[in-house]
Every structure is written in C-alpha cells, then in structure tokens.
Amino acid sequence: MPSSPMRVLLTGASGFLAEHILEQLLKEGYFVRATVRSEDKRRAVEKLHTGAMLEVVIVPDVSSPGVFANVVKSIDYVVHTASPFHLSATDMQAEMLDPAIKGTTEILEASAKEEQVKRVVLTSSMAAVIDTPSIPGPAGKVYSEKDWNSVSIEQALAHPAFAYHGSKTFAERAAFDFMERTKPKFDIVILDMPFIYGPMKNQQSLKSLNTSSAVVYSLISSTPSAGVPPTQVPLWVDVRDVARAHVLALKGGPEIGNKRFLIHADGTYTFGQVVDIVKKKFPHLAERLPTQSGAKVDGDGEYSSDNAKSKSELGLAYEYNLEHSITALVEDLLAMETSTTRE
Structure with missing residues (x-):
C-alpha cells in the first residue's frame, strides 16, 4: 500500500510567486493546503489546479492571533509567503509591519504546537539584507547571508519604502528570535530574493500587478523622451528558479536548517538591459x-x-537568464493588455 503524500501548508497561495511554488509542489507529489484572503482568490486558485491534491482555505488576516491554529494541523511542512509587497502604504504599522512580523510569529507559534511539522520555509527579501539606509554605500560592496539591513523602526514608520524594508528585516529577526527562545522541534529556512521576474500564473490585472511586474510594465509603457529610470536594485531572479528554491528548501537535510539563503541570478543588471531585451524581442514596442x-x-x-x-x-x-525571464513576463503583460482592451 503506497504511503500517503507529505502535506505542505502554503500561505498566500494566490500571489505571483506562490502560484509557481504551488505548481511545483503539486508536480512533486505533495498534498498542499493553501491559504488565500478571499472567496474570489479561493475560486481562482482552485480553477488553476482542478483535480489536484489541493485544499484551499480562507485566512483573511495572517496577523490575527491564533489564525493558523487549525490550518497547520496534520501538516508536515510550512511555506509562508503571505506578506505585503507594495510601496503605497499610508498606515505603515497596520499595512506593512504587522502583517509581516505578526504573520511570521503566528505561523511559527502554530507550527510549534504541532508535533508533525518538520520545517518552516519563510519567503523573505533582499530588503532584509541590503542596507538601504546607506545606499549606494561603498562602491563594490558584495552582500552575503551575514548582512542585515540597518533600517530602524522610526524610518520604517515614516516612509512606505522603508516600511517594506523594515517589515522584512524585523520579520526575519523575529523568526530567529522565536527559534532561539522556544527551541521548537522544527527548523526554519529563510529565502531572500530581489526583484522577481518571469511568467504570471496567478490571476492579475494591469491595475493589480505585483510590484516587480509593475516595474517592467512601466518600462514598456513609457516614451522615448522619458529616459531609462535608475535601477534601484541591480539584482534579479526568475520566479521559476525561486519556486524551485522553495521546494529544495523543503527537501534539504538538517544542515540547511536555521539558515538564510540569498536567491538571485548571477551578476547584476540594469533597467537599460531590460529595455534592450524588449526592443529586440518585441520591436513593435519601440x-x-x-x-x-x-x-x-x-x-x-x-x-x-x-x-x-x-x-x-x-x-x-x-x-533562466534575463532574456528568458523578461520575454515571458512581457508576453503575459501584452496578453493582459489585449484582454483589457477587449473588455
């Protein structure tokens, strides 16, 4: 008699990255319990994966006390992706800091009460690594897993960009503090990514694009007189590689436990290179x-x-190289644009 599949809880499953993680987990044979924020998102996720070993549940607010208590039951692994990434917050504490920090501690506390949980993989960001208050900083700085953003709570509460940087930094530190303080039976793996490009599998509109995709859309919706804007973060990665990293983090042995990993393509890039790729692959957009x-x-x-x-x-x-990633993303953006025009 075949053994039952390992069970994974995936939070924020309707997100740009999470949909790719979900697809790869299902292909690997895991049973996935996925959380989303609304009934509409639940239907959208189920529609993409009809007949899969998938259960989709609604968790409206990941920062609510005890919200994961039932959701994490009978789960072997947790992948926590649910956290805001936008630069338009007006209430930094409520919109950015609380969902990231409390969402992380809530999922860890719930997991600690379940004997079966073996590992929690936390989706974080290079925003917790790159020292944004000192950018551009010393020329030639090479960041590693040992680096931390020095953003302060005062800075995080004062500006949406710093609020995002703070949300990731403080959430990561809270995770490590939790592990040190409570010493649960499971371990954690934290993955830090920069801008993520590539094809879109989740349900989006041009008005609701995730931040990385919205940046590329702004580049292909510009004018020759505008000039290429500054490349604030010269690091990138393809969403399919990031999703694979999450699966590998689940499969890895104890030697990767309680560590953070920087997940990004080799080298650096600029928005100018993105424009050159679009010009080459989509000459009609010149x-x-x-x-x-x-x-x-x-x-x-x-x-x-x-x-x-x-x-x-x-x-x-x-x-995936930059051309693969940008080409796939722009194809989806143009299809979305065409669909919007027809409506």
Missing part, C-alpha cells in the same frame, strides 16, 4: 520604450551579492 542616454545611471552596479550558498547548500541551479 515607440513605447524609454531611450537610453548612454550615461551611467545613478545607483547601477554600486553593489552586488553572492549567491554561492544557494548553489552549494540548497543545490539550486539557476535555469
């Missing part, structure tokens, strides 16, 4: 693209990062 001045854009290449640990310890092979 009149919608900003023109490069040829001058170095402020901030480009001032720092880089080392992803060696993700390769050597997680075993992650980065399969």
Whole structure:
C-alpha cells in the first residue's frame, strides 16, 4: 500500500510567486493546503489546479492571533509567503509591519504546537539584507547571508519604502528570535530574493500587478523622451528558479536548517538591459520604450551579492537568464493588455 503524500501548508497561495511554488509542489507529489484572503482568490486558485491534491482555505488576516491554529494541523511542512509587497502604504504599522512580523510569529507559534511539522520555509527579501539606509554605500560592496539591513523602526514608520524594508528585516529577526527562545522541534529556512521576474500564473490585472511586474510594465509603457529610470536594485531572479528554491528548501537535510539563503541570478543588471531585451524581442514596442542616454545611471552596479550558498547548500541551479525571464513576463503583460482592451 503506497504511503500517503507529505502535506505542505502554503500561505498566500494566490500571489505571483506562490502560484509557481504551488505548481511545483503539486508536480512533486505533495498534498498542499493553501491559504488565500478571499472567496474570489479561493475560486481562482482552485480553477488553476482542478483535480489536484489541493485544499484551499480562507485566512483573511495572517496577523490575527491564533489564525493558523487549525490550518497547520496534520501538516508536515510550512511555506509562508503571505506578506505585503507594495510601496503605497499610508498606515505603515497596520499595512506593512504587522502583517509581516505578526504573520511570521503566528505561523511559527502554530507550527510549534504541532508535533508533525518538520520545517518552516519563510519567503523573505533582499530588503532584509541590503542596507538601504546607506545606499549606494561603498562602491563594490558584495552582500552575503551575514548582512542585515540597518533600517530602524522610526524610518520604517515614516516612509512606505522603508516600511517594506523594515517589515522584512524585523520579520526575519523575529523568526530567529522565536527559534532561539522556544527551541521548537522544527527548523526554519529563510529565502531572500530581489526583484522577481518571469511568467504570471496567478490571476492579475494591469491595475493589480505585483510590484516587480509593475516595474517592467512601466518600462514598456513609457516614451522615448522619458529616459531609462535608475535601477534601484541591480539584482534579479526568475520566479521559476525561486519556486524551485522553495521546494529544495523543503527537501534539504538538517544542515540547511536555521539558515538564510540569498536567491538571485548571477551578476547584476540594469533597467537599460531590460529595455534592450524588449526592443529586440518585441520591436513593435519601440515607440513605447524609454531611450537610453548612454550615461551611467545613478545607483547601477554600486553593489552586488553572492549567491554561492544557494548553489552549494540548497543545490539550486539557476535555469533562466534575463532574456528568458523578461520575454515571458512581457508576453503575459501584452496578453493582459489585449484582454483589457477587449473588455
């Protein structure tokens, strides 16, 4: 008699990255219990995965006390992706900090009460690593897993961008503090990513694009006179590689436990390179693209990062280059644009 599949709880399952993680988990043969915030999102996720070993449940607010108590029952592994990523918050505490920090501690507290949970994988961000208050900082800085953003709570409460940086930084620190304080039976693996590009599997509209996709759409909806904007973060990764990293984090042995990993493609990039790819692959968009001045854009290449640990310890092979990633994303954006026009 075949053994029953391992059971994974995936939070925030309707997100851009989470949908890719969900697809890969199902392909790997896991049973997935997925959380979403609303009935509409529940139906959308179920529609994409008809007949799969999938249960979708609604969790309206991940920061509510005890919200994961029942959801984590009979679960072997947890992948926690649910956390806001936008730069339009007006109440930094309620919209950014609380969902990230309390959402993380709530999922850890619930998991600690379940004997079966073996590992919790937390989706974080390079925003917790790159020291944004000091950018551009010393030229040639190479970030690693040892680095932490120095953003303060005062800065996080004062500005939406710092609120996002703070939300990721404080949530990661809260996770490590929880592990040290309570010493649960499970371990954690934290994955830190920069901008994530690639195809969209989840249900989005041009008005509700995730932040990384919205950046690319703004580039292909510009004008030649506008000029290419500064590349605030010269690091990127394909969403399919990030999803694979999450699966590998579940499968990895105890040696990767209670560690953080930087997940990003080799080298650095600029928005100018993105524009060049679009111009090459979609020549009919030429009149919608900003023109490069040829001058170095402020901030480009001032720092880089080392992803060696993700390769050597997680075993992650980065399969997609920038052209693959941007081409797939722009194809989806243009299809979405066409669909919007027809409505």
